[in-house]
Amino acid sequence: MQAEFIPVNIAVLTVSDTRSAADDKSGALLRERLLASGHLLAEQAIVRDDIYAIRAIVSRWIADENIQAIITTGGTGMTGRDGTPEAISVLFDKTIEGFGELFRQISYSTIRTSTIQSRAVAGVANGTFIFCLPGSSGACMTAWDEILIHQLDARHKPCNFVDLMPRLREK
Template sequence: MHPTNENIKGKIGVLTVSDTRTKETDKSGKIIRDLMEEAGHEVVAYDIVEDDLKELQSLLKKWLDRDSLHAIILSGGTGFSPRDVTYEAVSGLLEKEMEGFGELFRMLSYDEIGAKAMFSRAVGGSANEKAVFALPGSSNAVRLGVNELIIPILPHFIEEIQKK
């Protein structure tokens, strides 16, 4: 980490994509919020949205327009079922995709779940000077993605995408 960015702490939005979870039953959303706060970041937005492409993109666009956010972390909807639309919603809004994010996530997941890791369409990148990451909805997946990939690079990512 660069000495100039190691103390950067982000304002984070956490968005769970699910037709069944509520704020009371959203374990993965809670894990993301807790891990980000433990790392010194501030969670300033949290919501749950159904697996609906238009609804998800509409909410994401609103969050991307918020000056109060540095990063958005989504969980859920990254698989291959007909209702899984998170990848399409997120990738359609990214200005720059961080291809290594999905690749590394699947590589690390392979150690835990084997070839089923290929079913994850985790994606990351930037849009409107914000870091955006989409993770699968399982508790293990969000722990892995947040601890191993997001927390270690987030200060540097925030600094990079805000350069003029």
């Protein structure tokens, strides 16, 4: 028996000192992709590259029981202002090690050894999945089209993140 699609409430956060709603290509791409897939946009925001500002928004979202997943874009590079992994990783109850590994493996076919510069990470915090993606729209497209569209779909077998959602807050 085929499982039914279950829409996920997803928040999207763009981390950037320079982007606005008018030119946020990566945030727009993620919004369009998740809505086209049948998911719900719980909230969308842009925040400056500041670990405390990033952490404040993500903390608010993980405290909101209506938000089931968060996708961030930007701030995963290695420059002095890139701090998304540092801002968010400390919030994780569990890290999803395979996400970053798989993202870099898939990216290698397109950007070759430049994928080594990606610090894409993912984890679970307070029962909420969090995925931190690079800021390029190409990287967001890769992450959504090759990983997230499948793992955020209850019909994907043998396993997916949606099946785990009811059990994420178990003690």
